[in-house]
Amino acid sequence: MTALPTTARAAVLVEAGKPLDIIDVPIPQVEPGAVLVETLASTICATDVHRWEGGFGGAVAGPIILGHEMTGRVVRLGEGVSRDSVGEDLAVGDRIIWAHGFCGQCDQCVIEGQPMLCGRPTLYMATPCSAFPYLTGGFAEYCYVFPNAGRVKVPDEVGDAAAAAAACALRTIVHAFDRLGGIDFRQTVVIQGAGPLGLFATVLASLSGAFRVIVIGGPSQRLDLAREWGADVTIDIGAVPDPAERQALVLEATGGRGGDVVIEAAGVPEAFNEGLGLLRVGGRFLVVGPTHGATVPFRPMTMIAKQPTIIGVRSAAIAHYGRALSLMRRHRDRFDWDALITSTRPLEDINEAMSSMKAWAEIKPAISYPR
Structure with a gap:
């Protein structure tokens, strides 16, 4: 030895x-x-x-x-x-x-x-x-x-550094998509955040066959990779800093409906309420990014008006690690x-x-x- x-x-x-x-x-x-x-x-x-x-x-x-x-x-x-x-x-x-x-x-x-x-x-x-x-x-x-x-x-x-990234961001997104359930060919997925979580969410949304994948984030280097990995539309928060303008762009891209699925992978306090605003009535809101611990004002009436399904995700089990590596190998x-x-x-x-x-x-x- x-x-x-x-x-x-x-x-x-x-x-x-x-x-x-x-x-x-x-x-x-x-x-x-x-x-x-x-x-x-x-x-x-x-x-x-x-x-x-x-x-x-x-x-x-x-x-x-x-x-x-x-x-x-x-x-x-x-x-x-x-x-x-x-x-x-x-x-x-x-x-x-x-x-x-x-x-x-x-x-x-x-x-x-x-x-x-x-x-x-x-x-x-x-x-x-x-x-x-x-x-x-x-x-x-x-x-x-x-x-x-x-x-x-x-x-x-799979390389050493990519495997290390799979041990957190990708395994979390694999778990998140399990909790989210299926995405079909009619649905638009809006992803808030173009960091590792948002980029891996872009991959899984693309592989799931979504009709359209919209990624909101920045800076441009991240959005470039988002497009390479399957985003159909990207919105740069540096170029469009006003949340109301970003919502208008999403509504325009979705015929006024909003996203069928919105994934909050940005991890900033403001993203939660903005994400709910981007969601269509009856849509699914997947919350995976916040680790900031901040308190965010929230209007409970939104739960009645939009009847959303809100899904939180915490970490992952070893099965998700294994599947993350399998995904990297397969694709x-x-x-x-x-x-x-x-x-x-x-x-x-x-x-x-x-x-x-x-x-x-x-x-x-x-x-x-x-x-």
Whole structure:
């Protein structure tokens, strides 16, 4: 067995709003059922930026390693681990992506079959890196896959950074479309937001055979990719900053009806009420973007006037991770998944990459770990 180093470099959050520190973190022994991987690529999510800025509870309880979108190569298998979560043989050297840990012993996990709603989850970028198993975030040279975390092998046809993006944005959209239900050839889908969630929603709406896909967002680099990935109409919020004008454009494109399906993937407080305004009477409103925690004024009369179906989505189960990778493999010739990755930087430049993501200067920055 190849010897491993005793520590790994990691980017840790010590104080919200402050630059991440690069420190050495212990590499743990591997428990039964767990897996240790060397990180091949990590991608940055808006959730990482929100946590960095102080969202999700504000104060940091001890230094934590940020990052939850990562691809790793197996270097240690815990006792009893010989397969991934879908039954494929798993060995040292295989590439995997993995989920948060769900308890598997609660009503949501077992009775409802909704592990993403688990009441006792084990989450990445939530446990201080000063405590075992230390490597509990994606911005590190090695990462620990919890014993209760699902894991799936990455197909050879999918690159490291694209697979990392599938481990959050795409698996969430796969779950979201499950909850949404079918889209038929008559229906128009309006997608608010042209970030990774909105772009992957564009892919699935296109593959679902929607009559028309309209994407509202910006900047132009993102909208260019949205058109490549299936958008029929794009509306640049920089060129059309007035929500009323954007609504008029959507109504014009839909014969005055509005969208049959509106997907809120923008994640800004203003998008919720705007999205309801873009929705036709009796339409479906899929809410997947907000992680801001803001309170949004809402007119309950809208629920009567429009009789909408409002669908919320939280995270995903390991089945959605596996299906996300299958989608990438199946449609690799139609969609250039690597186009989502707009830069690759070493771990030492993590703060630059986070700032770039915060400023909307990129779609999806990646962190690499050359060895």
